[in-house]
Amino acid sequence: MRKLILGNWKMHGSLQHLETFQKTLIHLQTTGPVPYAQLGLAVPAPYLLAASALLRPLDIWIGGQTCDHEAEGARTGNVSAAMLADVGASFVIVGHSERRSQHHEDNQDIAAQVQQAQAAGLLAVVCVGEGLNQAAEAFVAAQLQASLPQKFDANRLVIAYEPVWAIGTGQQATLGHVEMVCGALRQVLQSRLLSVDASELVPILYGGSVTSATANLFLASPHVGGVLVGKASFNPGGFWHISQSVPAGPI
């Protein structure tokens, strides 16, 4: 399975930045080797349509940064999973720690969002991560259990392990720590899917202050399915460089 390099622009960007981003990537793609990775970018909702037009032809998936837990309704300001799919998104991030803390989304909301995302044909990228002074393995295992709906499709699921203390802080988890937590998350998936093979369908990404200088550490690990990148995904050169650090292998 190709490693996944997913960017998250959060509430940054403009149409102009998107256009510059596309031009730079076209240049890099025509001059550099094809990465052994699938790239994806979660942009702010107003830019989804433009991002689809500009970046999908470059084989870059487009994604939403959240979706509502309901299919439709009187929910001013919210965006449904079906709407994201309608404008060309192929994935949506759910349960990001900023949504959990700033918008008080809880595990139950996230589980309903996963359901909506998968029903709309999107890949649901479920974020989990412990805060400071929380026992990582036990915390994220419980968080993942509670953030998954009773029934879900392993083919349309990605887990992103992002320790809250590593997001936007410049502090990274060590590879040993990430691999240990990935093991705990894999066990949850195995118990929920009742099959080791089915659980292997679900990539587990690492996120938290990943840069083009450090991504290779995580991407080289067989236990890490890719990276979720915030700040460093805003710069097209940096984003591309991260995809270049995936070790060569079968596509």
Ligand code: PGA
């Ligand atoms: P960061 O953000 O790379 O800027 O730490 C990661 C994230 O929030 O997904």
